[in-house]
Amino acid sequence: MKIAVHEVTAIGLALLLLGLPTLLSARERRGAKVEITFKDGHYAVGELVAVKPDSLLLLNPAEKDESVNLVGIKSIRINRKSKAGLGALCGFLAGGLAGARLLYDSSEHGRGPEAALGGLVGCFGGGIVGFFVGKYAGIDKTIQFAGESELEIRKALAYLRGKARIRDNK
Numbered sequence: 511m512k513i514a515v516h517e518v519t520a521i522g523l524a525l526l527l528l529g530l531p532t533l534l535s536a537r538e539r540r541g542a543k544v545e546i547t548f549k550d551g552h553y554a555v556g557e558l559v560a561v562k563p564d565s566l567l568l569l570n571p572a573e574k575d576e577s578v579n580l581v582g583i584k585s586i587r588i589n590r591k592s593k594a595g596l597g598a599l600c601g602f603l604a605g606g607l608a609g610a611r612l613l614y615d616s617s618e619h620g621r622g623p624e625a626a627l628g629g630l631v632g633c634f635g636g637g638i639v640g641f642f643v644g645k646y647a648g649i650d651k652t653i654q655f656a657g658e659s660e661l662e663i664r665k666a667l668a669y670l671r672g673k674a675r676i677r678d679n680k
Contacts (some may be wrong), residue, residue, distance in 0.1 A: 541649070541675035543589040548582045549656060561671040569675075578662075584656040588673060593644035601640020605632035 541558035546566070548554075556568035556576060566578045600641020667676045671677055 514608070528556055541569070542670075542671075542673035545587045545589065547584045547587070550582065551592065557670055558670065558674045560669055560676040561674050566593065578678075580655070582670070584654075585664045586653045586666075586670070588651045588653070588670075590650055592648035594648065596638045597644020597647065598606050598641035602633050602637035604640070605629075605634070605636025606637070608632045610662075610680045 544558050544566075546554045546568075554570070554576060556569060556570040558566065559569050559575065560567040564580055566580065566583075566661065568576045568578060570576050606629065609632035653669070655663060655666065658666070
C-alpha cells in the first residue's frame with residue numbers, strides 16, 4: 511500500500527487546523543514581563559505597557575500603573591516563557607515522521623524491525639534536540655542601559671517598544 515503525497519499533505523493540514531484555533535484566540539495583547547534594575551540597587555517588576563521617549567510605563571503586580579524614568583535605569587531583564595516543551599514536542603514529531611518514512615521505505619526491502627528501532631530512536635533523539643533548542647529560545651534577555659551610548663539606548667527602546675502592550679506610543 512502506497513501513501514500518496516496529497517494524502518500526507520491532507521493529514522498535515524488537518525492536524526494544523528486542529529491546533530490553529532488556539533493560535534488565533536482573541537485575547538488581549540499583553541506586554542513583556544520585565545524586571546528593571548536601577549543604578550541605586552532597587553528594582554521594579556511588571557508588565558511593559560508602553561515605551562515613552564523619557565520613561566517606561568509598567569503595570570506592577572498590584573495592577574497599578576508605574577512610570578519609570580530612563581535616567582536611573584541600570585538594566586532591564588525581559589522574562590521569556592520557556593519553549594522547552596513545545597520544542598520537545600516538535601522534535602519528537604519530526605523524528606517520528608522521519609522514522610515513519612524510514613519504516614515505510616525499508617518495509618519493501620525486508621528491514622522492518624531495524625527501521626522501527628530507527629524510528630523510535632528518531633523520535634526520542636528529535637525530542638531531546640527540540641527540548642534544548644526550545645530551552646535556549648526561552649532564555650531571558652538582559653538589556654544594559656548604564657554606560658551605553660545614545661544610539662544604543664535608542665535601539666534598545668525600539669526593541670522594547672516591540673515588546674510593549676502599546677507598541678506605537680512615541
